[in-house]
Amino acid sequence: MKFIVASLLFLSAMLGNVFANEVNVFTSRHYESDIELYKKFTEQTGIKVNVISGEDGALQKRIKEEDKDSKADLYITADAGKLGTFEAEGLFQTGASSNLIKSVVPEQLRTEYWVGIAKRARVIFYDPSRTTPNPNLSYEDLSYPEFKGKIVIRQSNSVYNQSLVASLIENDGLEETKIWVKEFVKNFARPAKGNDRSQILAVAAGEADYAIANTYYIALMLSGEKGSEQEVAARKVKILFPNQKGRGTHMNISGAGILKHAPNKDNAVKLLEFLVTPEAQKHIVNNTFEYPIIDGVEPSPLISQFGLDFKQDLETNVSTFAKRQAEALRIMTEAGWN
Ligand SMILES: [Fe+2]
Structure with missing residues (x-):
């Protein structure tokens, strides 16, 4: 028993x-x-x-x-x-x-x-009180000399940046993107550093005209979750959705x-x-x-206020990012993107 x-x-x-x-x-x-x-x-x-x-x-x-x-x-x-x-x-x-x-x-x-x-959309932030960008700006345009010393972005070890550059390779080809990245790096306002929020803060503080960062960071700052200083700074900047005349904003x-x-x-x-x-x-x-x-x-309304009807790049299959990330990092590093 x-x-x-x-x-x-x-x-x-x-x-x-x-x-x-x-x-x-x-x-x-x-x-x-x-x-x-x-x-x-x-x-x-x-x-x-x-x-x-x-x-x-x-x-x-x-x-x-x-x-x-x-x-x-x-x-x-x-x-x-x-x-x-x-x-x-x-x-x-x-x-x-x-x-x-x-x-x-x-x-x-x-x-x-x-x-x-x-x-997640990777976009351009600017301060409309100082900068009036062409609304049809593309990522590709940011390599032009008129942007010299005006752009802030985080380091090349960021997968967000690697995926962005991977999508450029996918759409524009490796050789063209190599040239693009060399010229783009020359337009940095400072050596790449900090997280996405610190790029937005740099634009709000007048240290640069254009920041590249993901949209949800501005909402996080506007929500007050990151303190009142960041909330106030975030209120100064606007979003430009790149590549509206072409394939749409990198998603x-x-x-x-x-x-x-x-x-x-x-x-x-x-x-x-x-x-x-x-x-x-x-x-x-x-x-x-x-x-x-x-x-x-x-x-969220904190994001919708920047516009809902922008064109998202849903043509570029996101599975190509992984395939091209290593290549992307290599050309970023070669171009001196720290
Ligand atoms: Fe993030």
């Missing part, structure tokens, strides 16, 4: 383990609001979300080292290049783009291995992929599908100030 009871207890413990209704998320997105989103998912589905946060490199190392024993189901990050690198390393499995996801996420923003969950993504050895693949797909629902998209855009990945959801 004792043996039977013990066996039953053992069996139920085993089953509990096998059928634990959970999903393990490895994420490099440092947003408290993402955790609130996972809670909503748990409330609706009963699936528990276990979150491991860290830098991309550290997460990738851990997943590789643990290999088949890895409990990671879903990897979430910002920048298509990082997703592409995971894909190239063979760390993802197919199946991320379920039929539901295919029906709402544009195909340029997903592959079989990963799916965009939000869009990158936050996205997610399902790991090769995911023990809870079905739940990972369910979480992915949840992340692209209107409810989840509203939560994302109002907390991180990114652009929605689906139609029918408006960005």
